[in-house]
Amino acid sequence: MEQYYHTNLYLNLLLLFISAVSLSFFAIFYKHKSQYYNHPNLPPGRPGIPYLGETLAFLTTGWIGRPEKFVTDRIREFSSSAFKTHIIGKPTVVLTGAEGNKFLFTNENKLVVVWWPDSVSKIFPFSETTSIHEESRRFRKFLPQFMKPEALQRYVGEMDEVARRHFASLWEDRDEVEVLPLTKKYTFWVACRLFVSLDDPARIAELGVPFDHVASGIFALPYDFPGTPFRRAIRASKFIREEYLMEIIRRRKEECDRNKMKAHQDILSYMLTATDDGGEHMSDIDIADKILGLLVGSHDTASATCTFVVKFLSELPDVYDRVYQEQMEIARSKSAGELLNWEDIKKMKYSWNVACEVLRLTPPVQGSFRKATTDFIFNGFSIPKGWKVHIYMQLYWSVPSTHKNEKYFPKPEKFDPSRFEGSGPEPYTFVPFGGGPKMCPGKEYARLEILVFMHNLVKRFKFEMLIPGEKIIVNPICVPANGLPIRLFPHEA
Numbered sequence: 479m480e481q482y483y484h485t486n487l488y489l490n491l492l493l494l495f496i497s498a499v500s501l502s503f504f505a506i507f508y509k510h511k512s513q514y515y516n517h518p519n520l521p522p523g524r525p526g527i528p529y530l531g532e533t534l535a536f537l538t539t540g541w542i543g544r545p546e547k548f549v550t551d552r553i554r555e556f557s558s559s560a561f562k563t564h565i566i567g568k569p570t571v572v573l574t575g576a577e578g579n580k581f582l583f584t585n586e587n588k589l590v591v592v593w594w595p596d597s598v599s600k601i602f603p604f605s606e607t608t609s610i611h612e613e614s615r616r617f618r619k620f621l622p623q624f625m626k627p628e629a630l631q632r633y634v635g636e637m638d639e640v641a642r643r644h645f646a647s648l649w650e651d652r653d654e655v656e657v658l659p660l661t662k663k664y665t666f667w668v669a670c671r672l673f674v675s676l677d678d679p680a681r682i683a684e685l686g687v688p689f690d691h692v693a694s695g696i697f698a699l700p701y702d703f704p705g706t707p708f709r710r711a712i713r714a715s716k717f718i719r720e721e722y723l724m725e726i727i728r729r730r731k732e733e734c735d736r737n738k739m740k741a742h743q744d745i746l747s748y749m750l751t752a753t754d755d756g757g758e759h760m761s762d763i764d765i766a767d768k769i770l771g772l773l774v775g776s777h778d779t780a781s782a783t784c785t786f787v788v789k790f791l792s793e794l795p796d797v798y799d800r801v802y803q804e805q806m807e808i809a810r811s812k813s814a815g816e817l818l819n820w821e822d823i824k825k826m827k828y829s830w831n832v833a834c835e836v837l838r839l840t841p842p843v844q845g846s847f848r849k850a851t852t853d854f855i856f857n858g859f860s861i862p863k864g865w866k867v868h869i870y871m872q873l874y875w876s877v878p879s880t881h882k883n884e885k886y887f888p889k890p891e892k893f894d895p896s897r898f899e900g901s902g903p904e905p906y907t908f909v910p911f912g913g914g915p916k917m918c919p920g921k922e923y924a925r926l927e928i929l930v931f932m933h934n935l936v937k938r939f940k941f942e943m944l945i946p947g948e949k950i951i952v953n954p955i956c957v958p959a960n961g962l963p964i965r966l967f968p969h970e971a
Contacts, residue, residue, distance in 0.1 A: 520861075521571055522558050522562070525560030525562075525563075528561065540954065541953060550748050559578060560856060560859055566595070574723075576904060578879070579907075582914070583914030590851060591851055600700075601695060602771050624702070624748045625922060629925060630922055631820040635819060637927060638934070639817055641934040643667075645934050656961040656962065656964075658962055661780075665780045665781045666682065666689065668927055673744055673769055689774075696774065718770055719763070728762075734750060739869070776924070778842065779843060783842060783928055785839045786956075787832070788941065788964065789958065790832070791935075792943045797893070801828065808825055809937050818933060822933075824934070829929055829933075831897075834895070834898045834908070835897060838887065840950065842955050844877050844954070845876040878910055880908070880909065881910075886907040911924075939968055940969070941967060944965060948960055
Protein backbone atom coordinates (compact mmCIF):
# COMPACT_ATOMS: atom_id res chain seq x y z
CA MET A 479 0.00 0.00 0.00
CA GLU A 480 2.81 2.38 0.96
CA GLN A 481 4.66 1.52 -2.25
CA TYR A 482 1.47 2.22 -4.24
CA TYR A 483 1.10 5.56 -2.45
CA HIS A 484 4.70 6.58 -3.21
CA THR A 485 4.34 5.47 -6.84
CA ASN A 486 1.20 7.57 -7.21
CA LEU A 487 2.91 10.51 -5.54
CA TYR A 488 5.87 10.32 -7.91
CA LEU A 489 3.55 10.02 -10.92
CA ASN A 490 1.52 13.02 -9.77
CA LEU A 491 4.67 15.06 -9.19
CA LEU A 492 5.95 14.04 -12.62
CA LEU A 493 2.65 15.02 -14.24
CA LEU A 494 2.71 18.32 -12.34
CA PHE A 495 6.25 18.98 -13.55
CA ILE A 496 5.36 18.12 -17.15
CA SER A 497 2.29 20.35 -16.95
CA ALA A 498 4.33 23.24 -15.57
CA VAL A 499 6.96 22.86 -18.29
CA SER A 500 4.26 22.62 -20.95
CA LEU A 501 2.47 25.72 -19.67
CA SER A 502 5.77 27.59 -19.53
CA PHE A 503 6.59 26.51 -23.07
CA PHE A 504 3.21 27.63 -24.41
CA ALA A 505 3.50 30.91 -22.50
CA ILE A 506 6.93 31.51 -24.02
CA PHE A 507 5.65 30.47 -27.44
CA TYR A 508 2.68 32.83 -27.17
CA LYS A 509 4.94 35.69 -26.06
CA HIS A 510 7.44 34.83 -28.81
CA LYS A 511 4.69 34.77 -31.43
CA SER A 512 3.06 37.94 -30.09
CA GLN A 513 6.38 39.81 -30.19
CA TYR A 514 7.01 38.49 -33.66
CA TYR A 515 3.66 39.40 -35.20
CA ASN A 516 2.82 42.52 -33.18
CA HIS A 517 3.65 44.83 -36.08
CA PRO A 518 1.39 45.70 -38.99
CA ASN A 519 2.25 44.88 -42.58
CA LEU A 520 5.34 42.75 -41.98
CA PRO A 521 6.47 40.46 -44.81
CA PRO A 522 4.95 36.95 -44.78
CA GLY A 523 6.75 34.25 -42.80
CA ARG A 524 6.78 32.38 -39.53
CA PRO A 525 8.64 32.63 -36.22
CA GLY A 526 9.53 28.96 -35.70
CA ILE A 527 9.94 27.70 -32.15
CA PRO A 528 10.89 29.89 -29.15
CA TYR A 529 14.56 30.85 -28.86
CA LEU A 530 15.67 28.73 -31.83
CA GLY A 531 13.16 30.04 -34.35
CA GLU A 532 14.08 28.50 -37.71
CA THR A 533 17.82 28.45 -37.01
CA LEU A 534 18.10 24.65 -37.29
CA ALA A 535 16.37 24.65 -40.68
CA PHE A 536 18.62 27.53 -41.78
CA LEU A 537 21.80 25.68 -40.74
CA THR A 538 20.67 22.23 -41.91
CA THR A 539 20.35 23.31 -45.54
CA GLY A 540 24.03 24.25 -45.41
CA TRP A 541 25.03 20.98 -43.76
CA ILE A 542 23.35 19.00 -46.55
CA GLY A 543 25.07 21.09 -49.20
CA ARG A 544 22.05 23.08 -50.38
CA PRO A 545 22.33 26.46 -48.62
CA GLU A 546 20.00 28.16 -51.09
CA LYS A 547 17.13 25.79 -50.18
CA PHE A 548 16.14 27.68 -47.00
CA VAL A 549 15.59 30.87 -49.00
CA THR A 550 14.16 29.43 -52.23
CA ASP A 551 11.65 27.22 -50.39
CA ARG A 552 10.23 30.25 -48.58
CA ILE A 553 10.20 32.44 -51.67
CA ARG A 554 8.01 29.80 -53.35
CA GLU A 555 5.88 29.18 -50.25
CA PHE A 556 5.08 32.84 -49.60
CA SER A 557 5.26 34.04 -53.24
CA SER A 558 7.31 36.97 -52.05
CA SER A 559 10.83 38.29 -52.60
CA ALA A 560 10.95 39.23 -48.89
CA PHE A 561 9.95 37.08 -45.94
CA LYS A 562 10.31 37.10 -42.18
CA THR A 563 11.84 34.38 -40.08
CA HIS A 564 13.72 33.98 -36.79
CA ILE A 565 17.37 32.86 -37.08
CA ILE A 566 20.59 33.22 -35.07
CA GLY A 567 18.55 34.37 -32.08
CA LYS A 568 16.89 37.34 -33.77
CA PRO A 569 13.72 38.07 -35.78
CA THR A 570 14.94 38.55 -39.32
CA VAL A 571 13.71 39.77 -42.67
CA VAL A 572 15.33 38.14 -45.70
CA LEU A 573 15.52 40.27 -48.84
CA THR A 574 16.20 38.38 -52.07
CA GLY A 575 16.94 39.02 -55.71
CA ALA A 576 18.75 41.88 -57.39
CA GLU A 577 16.14 44.32 -56.08
CA GLY A 578 16.76 43.27 -52.47
CA ASN A 579 20.53 43.43 -52.94
CA LYS A 580 20.32 46.89 -54.49
CA PHE A 581 18.06 48.17 -51.70
CA LEU A 582 20.41 47.04 -48.94
CA PHE A 583 23.64 48.04 -50.65
CA THR A 584 22.43 51.52 -51.61
CA ASN A 585 20.95 52.21 -48.18
CA GLU A 586 24.02 51.20 -46.17
CA ASN A 587 24.59 53.70 -43.34
CA LYS A 588 21.24 55.34 -44.19
CA LEU A 589 18.57 52.80 -43.24
CA VAL A 590 20.78 49.86 -42.27
CA VAL A 591 24.21 49.10 -40.83
CA VAL A 592 26.24 45.92 -40.85
CA TRP A 593 25.45 43.61 -37.94
CA TRP A 594 27.99 41.54 -36.00
CA PRO A 595 27.17 39.03 -33.25
CA ASP A 596 28.23 40.15 -29.77
CA SER A 597 30.64 37.20 -29.69
CA VAL A 598 32.85 38.86 -32.34
CA SER A 599 33.83 41.65 -29.94
CA LYS A 600 35.01 39.04 -27.42
CA ILE A 601 37.37 37.44 -29.92
CA PHE A 602 38.41 40.77 -31.45
CA PRO A 603 38.32 43.37 -28.64
CA PHE A 604 37.92 46.95 -29.78
CA SER A 605 38.40 50.32 -28.17
CA GLU A 606 36.38 50.82 -24.99
CA THR A 607 35.40 54.32 -26.16
CA THR A 608 33.87 53.28 -29.50
CA SER A 609 31.42 50.69 -30.75
CA ILE A 610 32.32 47.79 -33.01
CA HIS A 611 30.46 49.59 -35.82
CA GLU A 612 32.53 52.75 -35.31
CA GLU A 613 35.75 50.73 -35.27
CA SER A 614 34.67 48.99 -38.46
CA ARG A 615 33.90 52.34 -40.10
CA ARG A 616 37.27 53.82 -39.11
CA PHE A 617 39.15 50.77 -40.33
CA ARG A 618 37.34 50.66 -43.68
CA LYS A 619 38.21 54.30 -44.23
CA PHE A 620 41.90 53.47 -43.88
CA LEU A 621 42.09 50.01 -45.49
CA PRO A 622 41.66 50.99 -49.18
CA GLN A 623 45.04 52.74 -49.03
CA PHE A 624 46.59 49.28 -49.02
CA MET A 625 43.92 47.20 -50.78
CA LYS A 626 43.29 49.34 -53.87
CA PRO A 627 44.66 47.91 -57.16
CA GLU A 628 47.38 50.54 -57.66
CA ALA A 629 48.73 49.80 -54.16
CA LEU A 630 48.57 46.01 -54.60
CA GLN A 631 50.34 45.97 -57.96
CA ARG A 632 53.75 46.06 -56.30
CA TYR A 633 52.96 42.89 -54.31
CA VAL A 634 52.19 40.53 -57.24
CA GLY A 635 55.79 39.30 -57.34
CA GLU A 636 55.78 38.63 -53.59
CA MET A 637 52.59 36.60 -53.92
CA ASP A 638 54.17 34.60 -56.72
CA GLU A 639 57.31 34.00 -54.68
CA VAL A 640 55.21 32.66 -51.78
CA ALA A 641 53.16 30.49 -54.17
CA ARG A 642 56.29 28.96 -55.73
CA ARG A 643 57.66 28.05 -52.33
CA HIS A 644 54.27 26.69 -51.29
CA PHE A 645 53.94 24.36 -54.29
CA ALA A 646 57.58 23.26 -54.12
CA SER A 647 57.34 22.26 -50.46
CA LEU A 648 53.79 20.89 -50.19
CA TRP A 649 52.65 19.70 -53.65
CA GLU A 650 55.64 18.58 -55.68
CA ASP A 651 56.93 15.00 -55.30
CA ARG A 652 53.51 13.88 -54.04
CA ASP A 653 51.08 11.58 -55.82
CA GLU A 654 48.03 12.65 -53.83
CA VAL A 655 47.12 15.69 -51.73
CA GLU A 656 44.11 17.03 -49.85
CA VAL A 657 43.51 20.45 -51.35
CA LEU A 658 41.62 22.44 -48.70
CA PRO A 659 44.27 22.23 -45.93
CA LEU A 660 46.92 23.22 -48.49
CA THR A 661 45.01 26.22 -49.82
CA LYS A 662 44.53 27.38 -46.23
CA LYS A 663 48.30 27.23 -45.77
CA TYR A 664 48.82 29.12 -49.03
CA THR A 665 46.47 31.99 -48.14
CA PHE A 666 47.90 32.17 -44.62
CA TRP A 667 51.48 32.31 -45.92
CA VAL A 668 50.58 35.08 -48.36
CA ALA A 669 48.80 37.08 -45.65
CA CYS A 670 51.70 36.74 -43.20
CA ARG A 671 54.10 37.97 -45.87
CA LEU A 672 52.03 40.92 -47.12
CA PHE A 673 50.50 42.03 -43.84
CA VAL A 674 53.45 41.82 -41.43
CA SER A 675 56.43 40.64 -43.57
CA LEU A 676 56.53 37.36 -41.63
CA ASP A 677 58.40 34.93 -43.87
CA ASP A 678 59.93 32.35 -41.51
CA PRO A 679 58.20 28.97 -42.19
CA ALA A 680 58.82 27.79 -38.62
CA ARG A 681 57.22 30.88 -37.06
CA ILE A 682 54.32 30.78 -39.51
CA ALA A 683 53.69 27.11 -38.66
CA GLU A 684 53.90 27.93 -34.95
CA LEU A 685 51.37 30.72 -35.39
CA GLY A 686 49.09 28.50 -37.46
CA VAL A 687 47.78 26.40 -34.55
CA PRO A 688 46.32 29.22 -32.41
CA PHE A 689 45.23 30.97 -35.60
CA ASP A 690 43.11 27.95 -36.56
CA HIS A 691 41.48 28.10 -33.11
CA VAL A 692 40.53 31.74 -33.74
CA ALA A 693 39.18 31.06 -37.24
CA SER A 694 37.13 28.09 -36.00
CA GLY A 695 35.78 29.90 -32.96
CA ILE A 696 34.29 32.85 -34.83
CA PHE A 697 31.41 30.70 -36.06
CA ALA A 698 31.18 28.44 -33.00
CA LEU A 699 28.35 28.61 -30.48
CA PRO A 700 29.21 31.56 -28.18
CA TYR A 701 29.48 29.53 -24.97
CA ASP A 702 32.45 30.77 -22.97
CA PHE A 703 33.15 27.59 -20.99
CA PRO A 704 36.42 25.66 -20.57
CA GLY A 705 37.06 23.34 -23.49
CA THR A 706 34.61 24.98 -25.91
CA PRO A 707 35.79 26.20 -29.34
CA PHE A 708 34.62 29.70 -28.40
CA ARG A 709 36.78 29.76 -25.23
CA ARG A 710 39.75 28.43 -27.24
CA ALA A 711 39.22 31.19 -29.80
CA ILE A 712 39.20 33.92 -27.14
CA ARG A 713 42.38 32.59 -25.54
CA ALA A 714 44.10 32.03 -28.89
CA SER A 715 43.21 35.55 -30.03
CA LYS A 716 44.74 37.04 -26.88
CA PHE A 717 47.84 34.83 -27.26
CA ILE A 718 48.43 35.82 -30.90
CA ARG A 719 48.00 39.52 -30.23
CA GLU A 720 50.17 39.65 -27.12
CA GLU A 721 52.83 37.02 -27.87
CA TYR A 722 53.29 37.50 -31.62
CA LEU A 723 51.77 40.64 -33.10
CA MET A 724 52.72 43.04 -30.31
CA GLU A 725 56.33 41.84 -30.58
CA ILE A 726 56.30 42.33 -34.36
CA ILE A 727 54.86 45.83 -33.89
CA ARG A 728 57.48 46.70 -31.26
CA ARG A 729 60.33 45.64 -33.55
CA ARG A 730 58.86 47.49 -36.52
CA LYS A 731 58.54 50.69 -34.50
CA GLU A 732 62.19 50.37 -33.53
CA GLU A 733 63.06 50.08 -37.24
CA CYS A 734 60.93 53.15 -37.88
CA ASP A 735 62.81 55.08 -35.18
CA ARG A 736 66.09 54.12 -36.88
CA ASN A 737 64.64 55.05 -40.30
CA LYS A 738 65.00 51.44 -41.44
CA MET A 739 61.33 50.77 -42.14
CA LYS A 740 60.63 50.62 -45.87
CA ALA A 741 57.77 52.74 -47.18
CA HIS A 742 54.77 50.58 -48.18
CA GLN A 743 56.61 47.50 -46.92
CA ASP A 744 53.36 45.83 -45.85
CA ILE A 745 50.00 46.68 -44.32
CA LEU A 746 51.62 47.05 -40.90
CA SER A 747 53.77 49.90 -42.21
CA TYR A 748 50.60 51.63 -43.42
CA MET A 749 48.97 51.22 -40.01
CA LEU A 750 51.94 52.57 -38.10
CA THR A 751 52.03 55.75 -40.17
CA ALA A 752 48.28 56.29 -40.70
CA THR A 753 46.38 58.88 -38.66
CA ASP A 754 42.68 59.48 -38.07
CA ASP A 755 40.79 62.72 -38.74
CA GLY A 756 42.20 64.16 -35.52
CA GLY A 757 45.79 63.35 -36.46
CA GLU A 758 46.02 60.50 -33.94
CA HIS A 759 47.86 57.24 -34.62
CA MET A 760 46.28 53.89 -33.81
CA SER A 761 47.38 52.28 -30.56
CA ASP A 762 49.55 49.18 -30.74
CA ILE A 763 46.79 46.94 -29.38
CA ASP A 764 44.32 48.30 -31.94
CA ILE A 765 46.81 47.58 -34.72
CA ALA A 766 47.38 44.04 -33.42
CA ASP A 767 43.64 43.44 -33.22
CA LYS A 768 43.04 44.66 -36.77
CA ILE A 769 45.95 42.69 -38.20
CA LEU A 770 44.49 39.55 -36.63
CA GLY A 771 41.07 40.38 -38.09
CA LEU A 772 42.62 40.80 -41.53
CA LEU A 773 44.47 37.50 -41.25
CA VAL A 774 41.22 35.71 -40.43
CA GLY A 775 39.19 37.60 -43.04
CA SER A 776 41.64 36.78 -45.83
CA HIS A 777 41.94 33.12 -44.88
CA ASP A 778 38.84 30.94 -45.18
CA THR A 779 37.07 32.65 -48.09
CA ALA A 780 40.05 32.79 -50.46
CA SER A 781 41.20 29.27 -49.57
CA ALA A 782 37.70 27.91 -50.23
CA THR A 783 37.62 29.60 -53.64
CA CYS A 784 41.05 28.22 -54.58
CA THR A 785 39.85 24.77 -53.53
CA PHE A 786 36.75 24.94 -55.72
CA VAL A 787 38.86 26.19 -58.64
CA VAL A 788 40.73 22.87 -58.38
CA LYS A 789 37.43 20.96 -58.21
CA PHE A 790 35.91 22.52 -61.33
CA LEU A 791 39.15 22.36 -63.35
CA SER A 792 39.34 18.67 -62.47
CA GLU A 793 35.78 18.04 -63.61
CA LEU A 794 35.91 20.17 -66.78
CA PRO A 795 38.92 19.29 -68.99
CA ASP A 796 37.95 21.81 -71.71
CA VAL A 797 37.97 24.62 -69.15
CA TYR A 798 41.27 23.35 -67.73
CA ASP A 799 42.84 23.33 -71.22
CA ARG A 800 41.91 26.98 -71.88
CA VAL A 801 43.22 28.09 -68.49
CA TYR A 802 46.41 26.08 -69.07
CA GLN A 803 46.96 27.66 -72.51
CA GLU A 804 46.46 31.17 -71.13
CA GLN A 805 48.80 30.61 -68.20
CA MET A 806 51.49 28.88 -70.25
CA GLU A 807 51.58 31.78 -72.72
CA ILE A 808 52.43 33.98 -69.75
CA ALA A 809 54.93 31.47 -68.34
CA ARG A 810 56.72 31.15 -71.70
CA SER A 811 57.07 34.93 -71.93
CA LYS A 812 59.08 35.02 -68.69
CA SER A 813 62.79 34.50 -68.30
CA ALA A 814 64.03 31.77 -65.94
CA GLY A 815 63.12 32.62 -62.35
CA GLU A 816 61.27 35.82 -63.29
CA LEU A 817 58.27 36.46 -61.05
CA LEU A 818 54.76 37.42 -62.13
CA ASN A 819 53.94 41.11 -62.37
CA TRP A 820 50.88 43.32 -62.82
CA GLU A 821 51.02 43.12 -66.63
CA ASP A 822 50.84 39.33 -66.40
CA ILE A 823 47.77 39.53 -64.16
CA LYS A 824 45.99 41.72 -66.73
CA LYS A 825 46.44 38.94 -69.32
CA MET A 826 44.61 36.36 -67.16
CA LYS A 827 41.15 37.30 -68.46
CA TYR A 828 39.77 33.82 -69.07
CA SER A 829 41.25 32.52 -65.82
CA TRP A 830 39.43 35.25 -63.89
CA ASN A 831 36.17 34.48 -65.71
CA VAL A 832 36.60 30.90 -64.52
CA ALA A 833 37.23 32.06 -60.96
CA CYS A 834 34.11 34.26 -61.11
CA GLU A 835 32.00 31.32 -62.27
CA VAL A 836 33.42 29.32 -59.36
CA LEU A 837 32.38 32.17 -57.04
CA ARG A 838 28.91 32.23 -58.60
CA LEU A 839 28.27 28.51 -58.08
CA THR A 840 30.09 28.06 -54.78
CA PRO A 841 30.32 31.44 -53.03
CA PRO A 842 32.29 31.00 -49.78
CA VAL A 843 29.85 33.22 -47.88
CA GLN A 844 26.12 32.76 -48.43
CA GLY A 845 25.07 36.23 -47.29
CA SER A 846 25.35 38.59 -44.35
CA PHE A 847 23.24 40.51 -41.87
CA ARG A 848 22.24 44.14 -41.55
CA LYS A 849 20.52 45.95 -38.71
CA ALA A 850 17.65 48.36 -39.40
CA THR A 851 18.44 51.72 -37.81
CA THR A 852 15.03 53.24 -38.58
CA ASP A 853 11.58 52.15 -39.73
CA PHE A 854 11.32 51.86 -43.51
CA ILE A 855 9.24 50.35 -46.31
CA PHE A 856 10.45 47.75 -48.81
CA ASN A 857 8.10 46.60 -51.60
CA GLY A 858 5.12 47.70 -49.53
CA PHE A 859 6.24 45.80 -46.40
CA SER A 860 7.01 47.57 -43.14
CA ILE A 861 10.44 46.90 -41.65
CA PRO A 862 10.55 48.22 -38.05
CA LYS A 863 13.60 49.63 -36.35
CA GLY A 864 12.98 47.64 -33.17
CA TRP A 865 10.34 45.10 -32.23
CA LYS A 866 10.76 45.10 -28.45
CA VAL A 867 13.37 46.34 -26.04
CA HIS A 868 16.71 44.70 -26.88
CA ILE A 869 15.14 43.06 -29.91
CA TYR A 870 15.89 44.51 -33.31
CA MET A 871 15.18 43.54 -36.84
CA GLN A 872 17.96 41.82 -38.72
CA LEU A 873 18.12 41.95 -42.47
CA TYR A 874 19.77 39.15 -44.42
CA TRP A 875 20.81 39.30 -48.05
CA SER A 876 21.27 35.96 -49.76
CA VAL A 877 23.94 35.37 -52.39
CA PRO A 878 22.36 32.22 -53.95
CA SER A 879 19.03 34.03 -54.45
CA THR A 880 20.60 35.68 -57.51
CA HIS A 881 23.60 33.47 -58.31
CA LYS A 882 21.43 30.41 -59.00
CA ASN A 883 18.38 32.23 -60.32
CA GLU A 884 17.51 31.47 -63.95
CA LYS A 885 16.13 35.00 -64.29
CA TYR A 886 19.67 36.36 -64.02
CA PHE A 887 21.80 33.38 -65.11
CA PRO A 888 20.23 31.08 -67.75
CA LYS A 889 20.85 27.39 -67.03
CA PRO A 890 22.19 28.40 -63.59
CA GLU A 891 23.64 24.97 -62.75
CA LYS A 892 25.84 24.96 -65.86
CA PHE A 893 29.48 26.05 -65.46
CA ASP A 894 29.90 28.77 -68.08
CA PRO A 895 32.75 31.32 -67.74
CA SER A 896 31.45 33.23 -70.78
CA ARG A 897 28.81 34.78 -68.49
CA PHE A 898 31.53 37.18 -67.38
CA GLU A 899 32.68 38.30 -70.83
CA GLY A 900 31.98 41.86 -71.98
CA SER A 901 29.94 43.84 -69.47
CA GLY A 902 29.20 40.67 -67.46
CA PRO A 903 26.13 40.01 -65.30
CA GLU A 904 23.45 42.59 -64.54
CA PRO A 905 24.16 44.90 -61.58
CA TYR A 906 23.42 43.47 -58.12
CA THR A 907 23.14 39.88 -59.41
CA PHE A 908 26.75 38.71 -58.90
CA VAL A 909 27.57 39.57 -55.31
CA PRO A 910 30.21 37.22 -53.81
CA PHE A 911 31.97 40.26 -52.33
CA GLY A 912 28.81 42.03 -51.18
CA GLY A 913 28.15 45.55 -52.42
CA GLY A 914 27.77 49.20 -51.55
CA PRO A 915 29.94 50.89 -48.90
CA LYS A 916 30.43 47.54 -47.17
CA MET A 917 31.68 45.69 -50.25
CA CYS A 918 34.58 43.47 -49.24
CA PRO A 919 37.63 45.78 -49.23
CA GLY A 920 39.84 42.79 -49.99
CA LYS A 921 38.20 42.01 -53.36
CA GLU A 922 41.25 42.99 -55.42
CA TYR A 923 43.62 41.30 -52.98
CA ALA A 924 41.58 38.08 -53.31
CA ARG A 925 41.62 38.34 -57.12
CA LEU A 926 45.42 38.53 -57.21
CA GLU A 927 45.80 35.71 -54.69
CA ILE A 928 43.46 33.40 -56.63
CA LEU A 929 45.04 34.12 -60.04
CA VAL A 930 48.58 33.61 -58.73
CA PHE A 931 47.42 30.29 -57.27
CA MET A 932 45.84 29.22 -60.59
CA HIS A 933 49.01 30.12 -62.51
CA ASN A 934 51.27 28.06 -60.27
CA LEU A 935 48.80 25.17 -60.13
CA VAL A 936 48.12 24.52 -63.81
CA LYS A 937 51.67 25.08 -65.04
CA ARG A 938 52.76 22.23 -62.75
CA PHE A 939 49.91 19.70 -62.74
CA LYS A 940 46.87 18.08 -64.18
CA PHE A 941 44.79 16.36 -61.51
CA GLU A 942 41.72 14.26 -60.82
CA MET A 943 39.37 14.06 -57.86
CA LEU A 944 39.65 10.95 -55.71
CA ILE A 945 36.01 11.31 -54.59
CA PRO A 946 34.01 12.14 -57.75
CA GLY A 947 30.96 14.22 -56.93
CA GLU A 948 32.27 14.99 -53.44
CA LYS A 949 29.56 16.54 -51.27
CA ILE A 950 29.68 20.28 -50.61
CA ILE A 951 28.75 21.59 -47.17
CA VAL A 952 28.30 25.06 -45.67
CA ASN A 953 29.36 25.34 -42.04
CA PRO A 954 29.33 28.36 -42.42
CA ILE A 955 31.94 28.61 -45.22
CA CYS A 956 31.19 26.63 -48.37
CA VAL A 957 33.77 23.79 -48.61
CA PRO A 958 34.08 20.20 -49.93
CA ALA A 959 33.02 17.79 -47.18
CA ASN A 960 36.24 15.73 -47.36
CA GLY A 961 38.70 18.52 -48.13
CA LEU A 962 38.94 17.58 -51.85
CA PRO A 963 41.58 14.83 -52.08
CA ILE A 964 43.09 14.68 -55.60
CA ARG A 965 45.68 12.71 -57.56
CA LEU A 966 48.42 14.79 -59.19
CA PHE A 967 49.87 14.31 -62.67
CA PRO A 968 52.95 16.55 -63.07
CA HIS A 969 53.59 18.02 -66.51
CA GLU A 970 56.71 16.78 -68.21
CA ALA A 971 59.53 19.32 -68.13
